[in-house]
Amino acid sequence: MSTDSTPTHKVAIITGAAQGIGRAIALQLAADGLAVMISDIASKLDQLNAVAMEIQSKKGRAQVMLADVSSESDVNNLVAKTKEAFGGLDVMVANAGVAWPNSLLDVTVEEWDRLFSVNVRGVLLCYQAAARLMIEQKRGGRIIGASSIGGKKAGVMIGAYSASKFAVRSLTQTAAQEWGVHGITVNAYAPGAIETAMLRDSGAEITKGSNFDFLEHFRTKTALRRIGDPSEVASVVSMLASEKSSYITGQTITIDGGMWFD
DSSP states (O other), X not given: OOOOSSOSSOEEEEESTTSHHHHHHHHHXXXXXXXXXXXXXXXXXXXXXXXXXXXXXXXXOEEEXXXXXXXXXXXXXXXXXXXXXXXXXXXXXXXOOOOOOBOTTTOOHHHHHHHHIIIIIHHHHHHHHHHHHHHHHTSOEEEEEEOOGGGTSOOTTBHHHHHHHHHHHHHHHHHHHHHGGGTEEEEEEEEOSBSSHHHHHHHXXXXXXXXXXXXXXXXXXXXXOSOBOHHHHHHHHHHHTSGGGTTOOSOEEEESSSSOOO
């Protein structure tokens, strides 16, 4: 395994890679030929290992590392171990995030702080650690964060979550301006209704005790009249991670089947 500071292959980190959109991104970037360090929290280890095995079965390069993105030491260690394992870092996908619905009157300080510790502090820490190594490497890089359609337009029962995803857009815009001189682009993706456990769980919580069809509501709100697939988000991240996005930075790209129009 190469430990040269200029590896012949591109290297990516994907956080929150055990399931859903993160899993799809890991599979896509591995298929694109990148060596991937896939990460998630300890409770997701079995799922994370399954993703790595799927990548390896297709002759891709993948390693697994547990990390809580809200922990600065965990994130710094994740980046350091990636450099050690693969020789550097070219793409950081700060995908890890959490969501649970609640009204603004009922959201607790504990809920608010936990959302922001993962969705905002976690993104900041991943951005910082990746940028430090990329600046040291002097070959540019791609930093990509997870926002949401909730980061474009707020809604009932998602006030705290939405605020955290608006914050990702702000971090992304500032990072793009500060690090562009180093050849680093910084962008984010904003998924709408994507078929994931997070969407199903949030929908079940919001509609608890009613006959409201959460998924059908989202289907009718999209121009395409369907829920998205995680692979459709991964395709956009693939572009942002590639040379095809060389003149795109500071953007948060909506992937929602036509619900929100910038």
